[in-house]
Amino acid sequence: MEAAAVFEIRSSDDVVRVRQEVRARAVAAGFGLVDQTKIVTAASELARNTLDHGGGGAVRVESVSQGGRRGVRLTFEDQGPGIPDVEQALKDGFTTGRGLGLGLGGSKRLSNEFAIDSAPGRGTRVTIARWNSR
Amino acid sequence: MAQNGSGSVAQAVAAHQDEIFSEWLALQMESGALRSGRIKEAELRTQCRAFLEVLREGLAEGGTDADAPVFGRAKEMLTEVSRSRGMQGFTPTETAAFVFSLKRPMFNALNRAIEAAASEGGGAVRAASAATARYTWDVTLLLDQLGLHTMEVFLKTREEVIARQGREISELSTPVVKLWDGVLALPLIGTLDSERTQVVMENLLQTIVDQSAEIAIIDITGVPTVDTLTAQHLLKTVAAARLMGADCIVSGIRPQIAQTMVHLGVELDVTSKATLADAFRVALTRIGRAVVKAPRVEAPAAGRR
Amino acid sequence: MDRIPVLKLGDALLVTVQVDMHDRLAAALEEDLTGRIAATGAKGVLIDISSLEIVDSFIGRMLDTIAAVSRMLDADTVVVGMRPAVAITLVELGLELRGVRTALNVERGMALIGRRSDAGRGGDDGGGDRDGPAAEDIDDDGG
Known part of the structure; x- marks a missing residue:
């Protein structure tokens, strides 16, 4: 498996493919079942955000390691309308499209690291990482 | 200079390897290395002989810096010894003694080499005595570095044991x-x-x-x-x-x-x-x-x- | 287009979700279920998700919608067989699925629905599940 790979997110099928790739990486990093499920679910939320709110984009999937711990880092990028109020968007229940509005806040809770960079008209980039807790 | 110096340390060790071995072993036995019963004499002998061999090889290649790649094998061996001692519950002193008790036999070997040179007389005496201080320093530094490496591995091993026990306790203490x-x-x-x-x-x-x-x-x-x-x-x-x-x-x-x-x-x-x-x-x-x-x-x- | 099969099981409809859901499939399922509830007069919908390795907010929303629509058509929705890792993740995600009932497996889910139809209709229904596991202890759940 390459250290990093980029996947397009243009359709609902792509979201499924991203989930499968993230699962494979989490397994390779030695994640337990719960940790696997958390990072795959976070990936699914963010991939869907990229598709529904960002008008499609791409995700960079990386296998990372730091101080003996292994993990998975995901960077979602789109060229969509961007998020005017990031703080607001992180609150549960906030949504501009479909879904329950748990995408951003939820995926933050499911990750060990979370960073978001977005502004109106500039698109959105969300980076998350989860480390093997065992 | 270092080449020359280490060359002479190397020669001294090569020439007196057997004496170093028996002195070293005797020192460890005296200090009670076998008393705990965690290690057998035969095993200690094998460890000592093997370590002395890789140490001699390292010195022969021209190093006195423990971080140099020529001592890679020596460090690997120490890692192994230290790890197994850490797991078996040796004390830190017992574990460190493996390397530090090697100092005296090494100095004795150096002395013998210098005495041998002195008996030849002439300029050899002066050259040898001038070099003594430097050899001593080189050997001290080398063994100290190796000793520190041993302790680092030992501590890491103990930490791993503690972490594992922590996990075991948390699993044991939550029966459904x-x-x-x-x-x-x-x-x-x-x-x-x-x-x-x-x-x-x-x-x-x-x-x-x-x-x-x-x-x-x-x-x-x-x-x-x-x-x-x-x-x-x-x-x-x-x-x-x-x-x-x-x-x-x-x-x-x-x-x-x-x-x-x-x-x-x-x-x-x-x-x-x-x-x-x-x-x-x-x-x-x-x-x-x-x-x-x-x-x-x-x-x-x-x-x- | 793929469709998820909907089976009739006594008073209930059983859906076993086995594949990764995507939009069209979810939309089709909602539609199929609504139609079948109306056509069969089913009193319950069992959604078996024991094969699902993840449930994200998209699927969560689908389950909530199905439950809400079913309720309007007088049918209970029971989600059965959620895996532990999925449940832990859903809680962390903040999804509680308040509108749906849950059961460990299909059998228990059937019992829940049977209980409901027994309690709701009293004795006027000659249905075959009167003597099933649903018969025990209806009123003690107040605890």
């Missing part, structure tokens, strides 16, 4: 017991940190699936304090169990804990009972069972007549 068909109990004892709670949670939920248990009683009689985080973990467990189709009852909340929790603004939005017995009664009712007083049986023989 079956009280009745479809009723589980999780008696929690001790402080709940978030790592342990995660193990507890996963363990309980998996057992719920394995035994298809409808009700799980989480008994916290043995939990001294409940902070906000712990309370949240408890709530998450209860919520996850509900999503799977099982109910949780929390029992044994101490009065002080109940008070603290209310003050912290945490309210457990779950069925809560004072004791495990009360919770069990509720659980039985929910699965359509009841405990009734049975008529006293007189004697075992009575039924046969």
